[in-house]
Each structure stands twice: as structure tokens, then as C-alpha cells.
Amino acid sequence: MKSFRYATLAAIAVAAVTTFQAPRALAASSASTAVGSCQASLATYEAGLRKRPLAIQNEGATTAFLTCSSQGGFNPVAVDSAVVIVRNLNASTVDISCTLVDGPLPGVASYFTKTISLPPDLFGVVGWEPSEYGLTTFSGSENFSCKVPPGVEINVVGFGYYFDGTS
Numbered sequence: 664m665k666s667f668r669y670a671t672l673a674a675i676a677v678a679a680v681t682t683f684q685a686p687r688a689l690a691a692s693s694a695s696t697a698v699g700s701c702q703a704s705l706a707t708y709e710a711g712l713r714k715r716p717l718a719i720q721n722e723g724a725t726t727a728f729l730t731c732s733s734q735g736g737f738n739p740v741a742v743d744s745a746v747v748i749v750r751n752l753n754a755s756t757v758d759i760s761c762t763l764v765d766g767p768l769p770g771v772a773s774y775f776t777k778t779i780s781l782p783p784d785l786f787g788v789v790g791w792e793p794s795e796y797g798l799t800t801f802s803g804s805e806n807f808s809c810k811v812p813p814g815v816e817i818n819v820v821g822f823g824y825y826f827d828g829t830s
Contacts, residue, residue, distance in 0.1 A: 693734045694746075694821030701731035701817055704808065711813070718750065720816035731807040731820045739824035742801035746821055747789040751781040753814035761789045761809040765801045772804075786818070 697719045703709040711723015721727045731747070747761045758780050766772030775796060781787040789809075793800050805822045 689827075690823065690825055691739075692821055692823045694819050695734050696819055697729075697731060697817040700733065700820050701729045701807075701809075704728040704730045718816040718818045720752070721811045721813050723813055725813065727811050729809050729811055729817060731809065731817065733805045733807075733820050733822055739803045739826050741799070742803050742805065742822050742824045743793065744823040745791045745801060745805045745807075746819070746823075747807050747809060747817060748786060748819040749779075749781065749789060749809075749811075750786045750816050750818055751783055751814065752816065753812075754783050756780055756782050757812045757815060759787070759789065759809065759811065759815055761807050763791045763801075764806040764808060765804070767802065767804040772802075772806075781815075 696717055698714050698716060701719050703712055705728065708723075708727035708729075711721055711725065711727055712729075713720045713722045719729060733745070745763050745765070749759050751757050751759075758778050760776060760778040762774055762776040764772050764774055773796075775791055777789050777791065779787050779789050791801075801822065803824065807820055809817060811817060
């Protein structure tokens with residue numbers, strides 16, 4: 664009878680431990696091409712933009728501003744990175760600036776601007792990590808505003824995150 668009681672208690676203990684353990688977090692990413700995620704921030708920039716399946720390129724003579732939104736629709740446990748992938752098609756190095764707009768609404772969003780210098784005919788990553796700003800995670804609502812010089816294209820926008828592995 665004692666062994667039955669210990670076996671029952673052991674089974675209850677195992678069930679309790681597995682029930683109350685923190686859910687396993689799994690790594691994933693959300694990325695999409697710029698043509699489906701970006702648009703000119705003003706109609707005046709639209710004329711100089713060329714939209715292709717894998718990029719939006721500034722073929723105009725002046726800098727254009729593009730607004731991009733990463734794909735969502737889920738609730739990540741933590742967001743550990745955000746990225747904009749760009750390409751310089753010019754014969755000289757250019758500076759590309761993007762602002763990560765982290766948050767779903769004005770007034771609660773945070774703004775983090777980065778600039779990279781990109782040599783000719785190369786891809787580059789404008790990237791953000793929460794730890795750079797004293798944070799442990801971003802919000803899960805990542806949007807971008809990029810200052811795109813002539814001869815530069817945006818290829819991909821996205822973010823890396825962790826999700827609850829039980830759902």
C-alpha cells in the first residue's frame with residue numbers, strides 16, 4: 664500500500680512540475696520583401712520609385728522616404744532584433760538612415776534611428792537589438808521609416824522573435 668501511495672505522489676509531483684514549468688520559447692523570424700511592406704511616405708516620392716518583386720528602388724534624382732511595416736498578427740514572447748536589408752547600386756559609398764518605430768500607436772511608440780555607410784554594389788543590414796537601448800525586448804510591432812538615396816533599394820524588412828512553443 665505504501666508503494667502505491669509513493670507512486671501516486673510521484674505521479675502527482677511530475678504532473679505538477681510539468682504543468683507549472685515555463686513554456687518553452689522557440690526562435691523564429693518574420694520577414695517580408697519591401698515591395699509588399701513598404702510605400703513612399705509622400706506621393707511626391709512615388710514617381711522616382713521602381714517596385715519589383717524583390718525590392719523597391721529609388722531611381723529618382725533625389726532622396727525618397729519610405730515607410731515600412733513588418734508582418735505581425737501574433738504575440739511574441741520577446742523580440743530580439745529588427746532589420747532592414749538594403750542594397751547600394753551606386754558607384755560610390757552612400758549613407759542610408761532608417762528609424763525603427765517600435766510600438767503600435769503614437770504616444771506609446773519608441774523611435775531608434777541608425778545610419779550605415781554602404782559601399783558600392785553591396786547589400787547591407789540596418790539592424791537594431793533591444794540591448795543597445797537598455798531594453799530586454801522590442802514590442803512586437805516593428806515599423807520602419809527609411810531615408811533612401813538615389814540608386815539604393817530596400818529589399819527586406821523584419822524582426823527576430825521568440826514565441827511560446829506550446830501554442
